[in-house]
Amino acid sequence: MNLTNIITLTTDFGTTDIFVGVMKGVILSINPDAKIIDITHDIEPQDVHAGAFLLSSAYRYFPPGTIHVGVIDPGVGSARRAIAVETERYYFVAPDNGLLSYVLCKEKVRSAVNLTNPKYFLPQISDTFHGRDIFAPVAAHISRGVSLNSLGEQITNIAQIPISTPDTSESEIIGHILYIDRFGNLITNISQELFESVKRGRNFIIFVKDRQIQRICRAYAESSVGELLGIFSSFGNLEIAINEGNAAETLEVKRGDAIKIRFQ
Amino acid sequence: MNLTNIITLTTDFGTTDIFVGVMKGVILSINPDAKIIDITHDIEPQDVHAGAFLLSSAYRYFPPGTIHVGVIDPGVGSARRAIAVETERYYFVAPDNGLLSYVLCKEKVRSAVNLTNPKYFLPQISDTFHGRDIFAPVAAHISRGVSLNSLGEQITNIAQIPISTPDTSESEIIGHILYIDRFGNLITNISQELFESVKRGRNFIIFVKDRQIQRICRAYAESSVGELLGIFSSFGNLEIAINEGNAAETLEVKRGDAIKIRFQ
Amino acid sequence: MNLTNIITLTTDFGTTDIFVGVMKGVILSINPDAKIIDITHDIEPQDVHAGAFLLSSAYRYFPPGTIHVGVIDPGVGSARRAIAVETERYYFVAPDNGLLSYVLCKEKVRSAVNLTNPKYFLPQISDTFHGRDIFAPVAAHISRGVSLNSLGEQITNIAQIPISTPDTSESEIIGHILYIDRFGNLITNISQELFESVKRGRNFIIFVKDRQIQRICRAYAESSVGELLGIFSSFGNLEIAINEGNAAETLEVKRGDAIKIRFQ
Structure with a gap:
């Protein structure tokens, strides 16, 4: 290198x-x-x-x-x-x-x-x-x-923290919130790749706390102010956001909480 | 270049x-x-x-x-x-x-x-x-x-936001607050050059909300703590400040609000 | 140079x-x-x-x-x-x-x-x-x-602010809080060198406001969460901290306040 x-x-x-x-x-x-x-x-x-x-x-x-x-x-x-x-x-x-x-x-x-x-x-x-x-x-x-x-001397074991990976079935993905950014956006561990591979053209509902989201926006500009939206963030994972709002505070969620997607 | x-x-x-x-x-x-x-x-x-x-x-x-x-x-x-x-x-x-x-x-x-x-x-x-x-x-x-x-291809039109310029008469300048800095200082669109060209040696009163200012300090150190003052900021425009205070909060003003100067 | x-x-x-x-x-x-x-x-x-x-x-x-x-x-x-x-x-x-x-x-x-x-x-x-x-x-x-x-021209006098140095006797050091960092840790003017030179193997009590500390930790990891502790900070001076807490707020102290160490 x-x-x-x-x-x-x-x-x-x-x-x-x-x-x-x-x-x-x-x-x-x-x-x-x-x-x-x-x-x-x-x-x-x-x-x-x-x-x-x-x-x-x-x-x-x-x-x-x-x-x-x-x-x-x-x-x-x-x-x-x-x-x-x-x-x-x-x-x-x-x-x-x-x-x-x-x-x-x-x-x-x-x-x-x-x-x-x-x-x-x-x-x-x-x-x-x-x-x-x-x-x-x-x-x-x-x-x-x-x-x-x-x-120093070579080592073969490196400390790991638990890494959450989504659970996937034929009709569901259950992921988690990995990180909440300073705008209160919820970054999940659900990649766009995984999402598309399970979706296969079907409709879907994203469940976050007691709220449901039925579409994924391509850009923030596609949503209206105050709207709860799903979007694939610039880092490739599903992000839950509120346009000009704070999703983490509004939904009262924290890192580790589950995000479920049901396909039908 | x-x-x-x-x-x-x-x-x-x-x-x-x-x-x-x-x-x-x-x-x-x-x-x-x-x-x-x-x-x-x-x-x-x-x-x-x-x-x-x-x-x-x-x-x-x-x-x-x-x-x-x-x-x-x-x-x-x-x-x-x-x-x-x-x-x-x-x-x-x-x-x-x-x-x-x-x-x-x-x-x-x-x-x-x-x-x-x-x-x-x-x-x-x-x-x-x-x-x-x-x-x-x-x-x-x-x-x-x-x-x-x-x-990319040449363009001739570039997007513009409305730019406020002061209104000037023989005895008055009416400008606006362009920007409020993190100390609550009010940066106006009234340049020192414009101010001097209208002033021509006369006295003046600056009106901000329901307050009046009758002199412009050369440096913050010329004013006393808590004093509402006018000063030509390091960027050349008239700035309204409160010595060791927050002018924006105290006066309850926001960007775009008018600042009037009357010369007499 | x-x-x-x-x-x-x-x-x-x-x-x-x-x-x-x-x-x-x-x-x-x-x-x-x-x-x-x-x-x-x-x-x-x-x-x-x-x-x-x-x-x-x-x-x-x-x-x-x-x-x-x-x-x-x-x-x-x-x-x-x-x-x-x-x-x-x-x-x-x-x-x-x-x-x-x-x-x-x-x-x-x-x-x-x-x-x-x-x-x-x-x-x-x-x-x-x-x-x-x-x-x-x-x-x-x-x-x-x-x-x-x-x-510019040479000068021989440079402006000084008052610098607090600890008062030391055979059995006591009275120092002050020099600086409070963003975690609320209290950085004192008592150096490890001074501390050791007065301590000479004896026990000691650190008095901060109405609280007492009887040991100095080598690392934060040696203390328990919420514990009030003394530690020699990375800058070589005695620091008073609360593990995962804010010592300045909890103790209601400010820069300049006294920190006394009694040896016995």
Whole structure:
């Protein structure tokens, strides 16, 4: 894989404090040519599941060779491992807490290591901020050509969080809400591909809480203001939204809740 | 015009989700040397007017040849066009919904095209996220030297939103609130130049709602805490502010409301 | 000192408006190769003390030669000076209002100048936005090799804000809250070094408001949810936190409040 100088950051640090800036300083101290791109820093604190989903939705839009750093790390200072993973197209550096679960459904792992070589860390390691002390410097060293084998010993097991997949029968799909975005839109785990393969030209009803939706819009502009609608989002999954409204609040749903589609 | 590698982004996507990061990944996949600068992503969702004003206030501080991308795009997926415009000093890439209205009051258009050549888009075009699928890749291709003529056919009409200009008589200026910033300051469409040309050394009263202001401060530091003041903002227009307060909330005004100045 | 092209920004401008984007445009117009890094823009408006503390906590993670720009500037347009300071490792550009107070406890000044040479400013200087008109262009010129002596006359006095240092006796440390982060954690001015030097193996009680803490955790993961805990933060000072809670709100404390440690 060709290396790039591109390092992305996905964290729950927010941008009000200096944590993200400090990570960038550490990276540039090791590789002044690094090109650091923020994916987002506003994941809900310690929400590994949301981080895993968002990282998996964003990473593949970057050039092959990009180094993706994820830091949602409630276990910092505990025994959880820090890892680096090389897939066929990308590098990932993260705590070993499931943050790469969705990514690794899509990417084939070529190498994965437990980050144990302190030569590639900051000289002092705190128990509270491995983003600065471990993940940022390791990513910077990878961008300069350090191989994964230098960073620590190979591992074969990577921590996983439970990944919900839809249940499918001849006439039904039962999926779940994977993620709620800042507009209150409900992103489900039902892909357009799965939907079409079960639908086979039939009519359908989408059940969300006590509400029903009978069509899927192609674009928001096809619906009227206040309308509850289904749409295949830009990330390819079924999304439930209210035009200019907040579906999550209106329907009082939360991540993990079921979305059922019945075909007839 | 010399090209630069600088691409700016002005959107209403927020920074909580991954939309902006994804656009940057798309740009860097096409031009790894692009230098991407955020102007702001926190424009109120779908507020084309605010976006148009802010873009027009920021763009000219960038080096000539900069490519400015604006995505406030309530009509995404509808028939609205996507356009690229070359002026004497800059490039602009945006939906054709009026977002360039204020810019084009100031910049002379050399070329404008309807973006129709899919060669410069992502391979798949969604109906919900043209920032990723069209605007980001087109900007990246322009930064690599692709000419506007390659991107689509020339157009001569560009969508405009209504632009308010002050009414002026011998003894009065009646202007409007163009924009309210996050501190609640009221930015009007009354330029310092216009003000001085009508004033001609006379006294004046500024009327805002049921309040009156009789002097214009040179700097915030000239006023006292809680004082309602007029000031020529850093962008050259009359601004109504409350020192350490929120003028919009206190006066209960909104964008479009009138501001009258009487000279005597 | 070797120069870098790295310029950091620490301001209270927020990211909702275009101020930060405009500063970046000005910098790139002067030095297209500048690498601009945001430390934070979300310091409470006009809170020079918080800015001073955060800048002093972040700056040293950047490569030597980095140019740090700080703009928390309630006195813009008044007689306060604008200054540039060269220390043994870094450059700083800021209003002369105490914003560099904490930095200059740690860094040895080699040169400090009053920014008076308009050759290195924008052609027009507003009374409301020196971030754009003075600080950004001066930083960009420094990054291109302009010496401090060209920027203005040497000064020997730099404005200071009061810096609280802990009071220490044989059996007590009385410190203060320096900063409250966005999670409500209380960052004190009691360093781990000071704590250990007074403790000398004894037991201790930390008094915060009417609450007592009898141990210091090594990592958040050592405490239970809702627990009030002491921890040495990633920046080396004692921090009082509530695991998954907001210590500042729960304890009803504010910056400057006392934190007492009694050893026995």
